[in-house]
Structure formats: C-alpha cells, structure tokens
Amino acid sequence: MRAIAVGRFVLFALFALLVLVTPTHVSAEPSPAFVVIVNPQNPYLALDRSFVADAFLKKVTRWPNGDVIKPVDLPPRSRTRARFSEQVLKRSIAAVKSYWNQMIFSGRDVPPPELSTEEEVVKYVLTHAGAVGYVSGDARLGDAKIVTIR
C-alpha cells in the first residue's frame, strides 16, 4: 500500500513538473521570410537553390520535364524580394538589377515580369502552368503549391 502511495506521489510530481515547465500557451511557428510557390500542376516538391537562382536569372528556361519556366518577381522595394534575392540569388536587388541591365542592353534577354503585390504573384502562378514565384510566409496562397528549397 505504501509503495502504491509513493508511486502515485512520484507520478503527481512528474505531472506537476511537466505542467510547470510547459509554457502556458504554445506559440505558433514564426512565418518564414518567404516561400517559393509554383502552379499546382507542377510535379516538383523540392528544388535545388542553384536551379531556382538560374531560373530567376533566366540561365535555365525549362523545367526538367521540358515545360517553360515562367519566373515572376515582386517590385524592387519589396522586403520579401530583398530576402529572396540575398538567400537564393546570393546577390542584392541592386546587383540583380545591374545583371538585368547587362542582359537588356546587350540584347541577351529581358527580366521576369515584376508584379506589384503578392496577390498578383499568386494569381500569376495559378494561371501560368510553368510559373514560379515567391511571396512572404504569411501570404494567402490559394491553391498555389509551396516547394522546398534544398
């Protein structure tokens, strides 16, 4: 009998300890600075960072399955674009602008379209099969699919 009482006390003490060390409310995971999104028909779930960088600089123009890649950008003053640019393209927005000036005025290529808002980016991705874009982590995505960047 005494052993059972001791056992109950230990269980109670462990439960009390668990209650004490557990935060009174569980905070949600912070939203990521940006997420890369594709059309829901796009079969890929994860992409190499270098592939995404090449796609946004138009060094590659086709998905591995042969579909045309249609990258879409946010405006230069967007903080989401700044983070995407530094983390994925490894360049500041100004450096990317210089790159595109070189391409534009030497006749090599033209930059991806720049849309004004994240809602427009999501809409573009949903209406273009090969599209790839990025938006902030708390943006409304509709049916757009998030891909993991490796």
Added chain:
Amino acid sequence: MSSRRSRIAAWSSLVIGGLLASPARAADIEVPGTERAVEVHGFVSPGFIVTTGNNYLAKSKRGSFEFSEVGINFTVQLTDRLRTGVQLFARDLGPQGNYSPKADWYYLDYRFEDWFGIRAGRVKIPFGLYNDTSDIDAARVPVLLPQSIYPLYNRDLLLAQTGVELYGRVRTRSLGALEYRLYGGTIFLDVATQSTVPPQGLTNLEFPFVAGERLMWETPIEGLRAGGSLQALRLDASFDLPNIGPVGASLQGALWVGSIEYALHDLLLAAEYSRWIFRLDSSNHAIAPPSRVIHERAYVMASYRINDWFHPGAYYSVLYPDVENRSGRAAQQHDVAGTLRFDINHHWLVKLEGHFMSGTAGLTPDLNDGVPLDRLERNWGVFLVKTTAHF
C-alpha cells in the same frame, strides 16, 4: 549644328518619353490578340570630361560635354524559343559619333535548349567579362571600364559583329556550370565616324572576317567565375597615295584574354590579362614593311556596394602597345581610377570618377594638335561626371 541639336532633341524626347510613360518598369506594348508584348527599354547618359596635361577622348583639357550616349531597344518573345530585338544607339565622344543613329544590335535568337541556341544578325561580341556590356553605364560602377582591355576608341571595331553566334550553358551537379559562345561574321566600319582625320588616301576598308569564342566556367564556389576568350580578325585597306599610286594593306589580328571574377552579395573583384597580336603586310614594302606587334593589357578592379545608394569602386589598368619595347612614356600607360556611384533611385544614377595616368600610349596625336605621343605630358589626370537615366 542645328542638325546635331535636332538629333539630340529627338533622341532625348524618345527616351525621356519612355521614362515618363512607365517610371516603374519597362514600357510594354501589347501585341493585339496575343499575350505577348514588345518590351521597350532605353537610356540617356550625358557626361562631362576634363583632363590635365593632355586631351583624351575629346578636346578635354578645356572640359567637354562630348561624352554622351543614348539608346532605345525593342524586344519581343515571338515563341517560347524564338526572340527578336533591335537597339538604336547614338553617341557623341569627341570627334566620334556626333549622335548619328545606328542599329547597335539586331537579331533573331532561337534557343533549342539551354545548352544550345543560335543568334543571327548583328550581335555583341563576347570578349572578356564586359565587352558585350561595355557601353551600358547603369550595369557597372566605373564610368570608363579599364581602357587597356575595353578601349572606347575601338567601340565600333570590337563591340559587335554581323553574322552568327552559337551559345549555350551546361550545369553539372558538382562542378558548377560552363557557358560557351562561338561566333563568326564581319564588321561594318564607318570610317567617317572613326577619327578626326581619316588615314591619308584611304579608298576602301573592310573586314573579310571576325571569329572567336568565349568560354566561362561558373565554379562551384558561389560567385566565382573564370574563363578565356579568343578572337581572330582580318582588316583589308586600300589606299591611293599621291605620287605612289594604289597600295593595299592587310592587318591580321589574334586577341585573347583570361578573366576571373568574384561577385557575391555586394562585393565585386575582377582581373583580366590580355595579349593582342597584330601582323601587317602590304603591297608596297617600301611604304609599309611587314611587321608584327604584341600588345599587353591587364587590370584588377574592386567595388563594394555600401548601401542602396552608394557604391564606390577602384581599379588599376596597364597597357603596353609593344611588349618588346616598354621604355618611354609612349610605350606604356598606367591608370589608377576611383569611382563614386550614387543611385538616386532604380532608374537614375550619378557617377564621379578620377584617374591618375602615367604614360601616353592610349592617347592620339589627332586630339593633341599633332604632337607625338613621346612629347605629350607623361603624368596627367582625368575627371569625369556622368549621369544616366534608364528604364
């Protein structure tokens, strides 16, 4: 003079119109009945140059505004693989250009795959890191790219060729990416816009061919690329000289440059080393004996973007027009340059630049009252102000 003014006014209104029409992005013209649009981009880039000691690029000792470019281009993606475009360009660089408009480039570009595409038309020549973008002020920090390898005087000679280019890029999983460009064609040179004094008795000038390649390796180290470029060309000229009669001359050139660049986040480091080998032959060896000369050209450059609006940079550039004769002021030119670039916004920038020059190899007697290079000032300075608006 009024014709020159009207050309400036026409160009300015065209490009400024584009800037006003769409300040935030390229001015797109929708193609009716399709999703496609003609993308329109342009720039206006006026500048001022003043030098001490010698005239350079223009009559610059007294200060000159003849240091300006303007351009506008139109590009349309016709299909997923086919694109076409044209750029109209005009400049005023001392005695050259005088705002005469010309088709700077025009092409049809068919990209079969990322590893193989074809461009045909008048296309920029890839030579070194920056030759094909050397007249795009907004795309770099310095006003003058290192003149040892990217001489402004030779812009019409080395910037574009009319012919075909094959290009492509292959990325591997562990060795980075390899980009190649192969080209061949000819160059159309307008003698009238090349210099103040056309060579005496010149009756004909043509390039039978120009051909070359650029191979660039994007290494697995993020931002580091290295490569090499080769170019071969031939220039034939005909003269009708007083008391001598017709004389033909042929210049064959072989140019190569090794390049390395590290560009990551806001830092840029670049270095290039080049040799240009020229052989001259003529039908009259008494007037122009056969000769061979090798130029040596090199630079190192660095820039760092401090913040959104301030981007300083510096370089050292050296030129020896004859590697077998490096003594004397006319046989060399050392150039130490510093630039401050201020980006007012995403479409407008201002640059201030200073150069300390030692040697006169990059100068011309034409701009210096016919004084030979070995009698011009050994040490001299260049100060430049340039502002560029682009969309």
